[in-house]
Amino acid sequence: MKAVALDHTMLALADPTRRAILQRLGSGEARVTELAAPFAMSLNAVSKHIRVLERAELVQRRRAGREHILSLNPKPLDEAAAWIDEQRRFWTANLDALERALADYED
Amino acid sequence: MKAVALDHTMLALADPTRRAILQRLGSGEARVTELAAPFAMSLNAVSKHIRVLERAELVQRRRAGREHILSLNPKPLDEAAAWIDEQRRFWTANLDALERALADYED
DNA sequence: CTTTCATTCAACCTATTGGTTGAATATGAA
DNA sequence: TTCATATTCAACCAATAGGTTGAATGAAAG
Numbered sequence: 001m002k003a004v005a006l007d008h009t010m011l012a013l014a015d016p017t018r019r020a021i022l023q024r025l026g027s028g029e030a031r032v033t034e035l036a037a038p039f040a041m042s043l044n045a046v047s048k049h050i051r052v053l054e055r056a057e058l059v060q061r062r063r064a065g066r067e068h069i070l071s072l073n074p075k076p077l078d079e080a081a082a083w084i085d086e087q088r089r090f091w092t093a094n095l096d097a098l099e100r101a102l103a104d105y106e107d
Numbered sequence: 108m109k110a111v112a113l114d115h116t117m118l119a120l121a122d123p124t125r126r127a128i129l130q131r132l133g134s135g136e137a138r139v140t141e142l143a144a145p146f147a148m149s150l151n152a153v154s155k156h157i158r159v160l161e162r163a164e165l166v167q168r169r170r171a172g173r174e175h176i177l178s179l180n181p182k183p184l185d186e187a188a189a190w191i192d193e194q195r196r197f198w199t200a201n202l203d204a205l206e207r208a209l210a211d212y213e214d
Numbered sequence: 215c216t217t218t219c220a221t222t223c224a225a226c227c228t229a230t231t232g233g234t235t236g237a238a239t240a241t242g243a244a
Numbered sequence: 245t246t247c248a249t250a251t252t253c254a255a256c257c258a259a260t261a262g263g264t265t266g267a268a269t270g271a272a273a274g
Contacts, residue, residue, distance in 0.1 A: 003126075006120075006123075007121050009121075010118070010121035011117070011118070013113075013117040013187075013190075013191075014113075014114050014115075014117035014121055015114065016113075019113070022194060023194060026194055026198040026201060027197075027201050028201065028205075031251095032250070032252095033249090041233070041234090042233075042234065042235080044233085044252080045232070045233055045234080047251070048232070048233080052231090052232095065240090065241055065242070065250090066240060066242065067241090067250060067251085068251065077191055077195060080120075080191060081188055081192060081195070083120075084188045084191070085188065087130060087133055087181075087184060088181060088188070090133045090134070094133060094134050098135075122262085138220080139222095140219090148263070148264090149263075150221080151223095151263085152262070152263055154221070155262070156262085159261090172220090172270090172271055172272075173219070173221070173269095173270060173271040173272070174220065174221085174271090175220075175221065175222090
């Protein structure tokens with residue numbers, strides 16, 4: 001994943017409204033108005049959040065007449081998870097090496 | 108994980124400089140100057156990035172004389188990964204349900 | 215004691231976020 | 245055609261991000 005794509009993905013995930021929208025889309029596609037309904041903010045504000053999610057390619061838009069139907073694209077989520085997991089593996093590998101070194105030292 | 112903590116974690120991860128700092132800290136603790144060395148920006152800028160990482164509790168600071176020694180705290184990383192994984196499980200569960208429904212429909 | 219080194223604090227700047235309201239656009243329905 | 249609905253666009257605003265430079269702090273070294 002290109003760095004800038006990770007930037008967009010992580011930034012998109014850094015807001016509770018957007019995370020809630022993703023969660024909602026997890027159970028199936030929805031229109032903009034439907035997505036906006038639970039939130040105490042204007043439709044326009046939600047529309048902007050959706051654009052942030054689109055920039056990160058976390059959601060896709062399909063037009064059906066005057067309705068815009070949003071659906072989840074899990075790939076960036078996979079790639080974000082992959083980055084985090086890589087860090088954790090690297091980190092624990094180094095911790096293990098440290099432990100082995102300490103064990104040698106204690107001998 | 109509280110929503111605001113996830114906000115801070117994800118936001119901290121949404122910048123390549125900060126991700127590089129975390130990666131560096133994966134192989135062991137380091138001083139501020141050491142962390143700043145690879146970057147084409149002022150020490151002050153890196154100092155601010157570190158504060159963002161501290162707000163997310165991704166790094167911890169220990170003072171040793173005039174040096175500040177930073178180390179990784181992987182817990183928020185674990186929690187961010189957990190959030191993402193939860194979404195993915197939920198999403199694939201719903202996809203599976205959809206597939207089963209379609210299979211039933213086709214019968 | 216003075217100087218150097220490690221780091222932060224403070225002020226400033228510009229760009230971006232996250233929200234608002236009001237107008238525009240485009241489709242659907244009467 | 246006219247009216248209502250779904251959505252975006254545009255302008256605006258306050259707060260935050262991400263960078264700069266210069267001054268302050270505090271510990272170490274000469």
